[in-house]
Amino acid sequence: MATAGPSPRVPMTRLAVALLCLALSPALVSAQDSLWEKYMAAGAESYGKGQLAEAEKMWLAARKEAESSFGPDDIRLAATLTNLAELYRRQGKYPQAGWLLRRALGITKKAKGSHHPQVASIVNNLGTLYATTGRMDAAERMFRRALILRERTLGPDSLEVASSLDNLALLYHDEDHFQDAVQLHRRALAIRExxxxxxxxxxxxxxxxxxxxxxxxxxxxxxxxxxxxILTIRQSALGQDHPDVAAALDALAELYRKQGKFALAEPLYKQSLAIKEKALGAENPGLVPTLNEAAL
Incomplete structure (x- = not known):
């Protein structure tokens, strides 16, 4: 992989990545398929919980199963490599992630052709890897390519297209191309709605x-x-005490704080703190930032 560029100013943790787990017809599922699917699903569950070591263990087992049962050019192996690559990206193992993604891309193109949704997912993840390491020009090329592929293969109103639009917009935000970023986020929002x-x-x-x-x-x-x-949607859909509601309260409070509207910000921080204390316990060190803000 080429030398990394400057660190992006907009947090690249906001970028959407695609984890893959192929849906197989029940009539065609073999014992090997079932075992591979079991490992893939277990890895995805652990990954979603932030248990990266356990996710790696499961996906390495899925990789071994795919290589031994399906062969080195099978689409299931490509899916496994894609997920492992995203895990390694999160762990900062960028060369390993890039190698796995490029191998997965080659397998998928050979098996499905260049115009396939799974190709778009891998290209998108390559864009995220490049953005994470500051290679913004390469990231933009990948995100644009993923967007075009998704529009062609899934339709212009698919949620995957919305994710690509948001990713490209985040890149433009980081590069100070603000009007382009606004337009792309608005397009993505309209699709999601x-x-x-x-x-x-x-x-x-x-x-x-x-x-x-x-x-x-x-x-x-x-x-x-x-x-x-955002706050209203999350309160209605997730309940008043959900951590995502606390995050929405923090964001609104921070907006008021930036404007010097401390009387509006303080009760929101305190409401967020109460949710976090209920979820994490009053002595959790993760509460310190909110405690500081609540003491405005």
Missing amino acids: RALGPSHPGVTVSLTHLASLYTDLGRYAEAEPLYRR
Whole structure:
């Protein structure tokens, strides 16, 4: 992999990546398929919980099963390598992640052709890897390529297209191409609203990106209704005591703090702190930032 560029200013943890687990027809599932699927699903569950060591263990077992049962050119192996690559990216093992993604891409192109949704997913993940390491030009090429492939193979209103639009917009945000970023986030938001409905928690993905961008631009009056909408959606869909509600309260409070509206920010921080204390315990060190903000 080429030398990394400067660290991005916009957190690249916001970028959407694709974890793969192929859906197999029940009539065609063999004992080997079932074992491979078991390892893949267990790895995805552990990954979702942040248990990266256990996820790696399961996906390495899936890789071994795929190589021994299906062969080195099988699409199931490519899916396994893709997931392992994302795990290694999160762990900062960038050369390993890049090697696995390129191998997965080669396998998938050979098995499915260059115009396939799984090719788009791997290309998207390559873009995320490049963005994480500051290779913004390469990341933009990958994100644009993934967007085109997804539009062609899945349709312009698919949620995968929305993810690609948001990823490209985050890149433009980091590069100060603000108007392009706003337009792409708005397109992504419209797709999510049509596909999921305006009150679905999935809509808050694009809302959060757009509100954050407006905040960075000092367009606070445009950011506030978006943050309030995020809070309302999460409270309704997830319940008043969900950690994502606390995150939404923090974001709205931070917006007010930036404007010097401390009387509005303080009760929101305190409400967020109460949710976190209930979930984590009052002595958890993760509460320190919110405690500090609540003491405005």
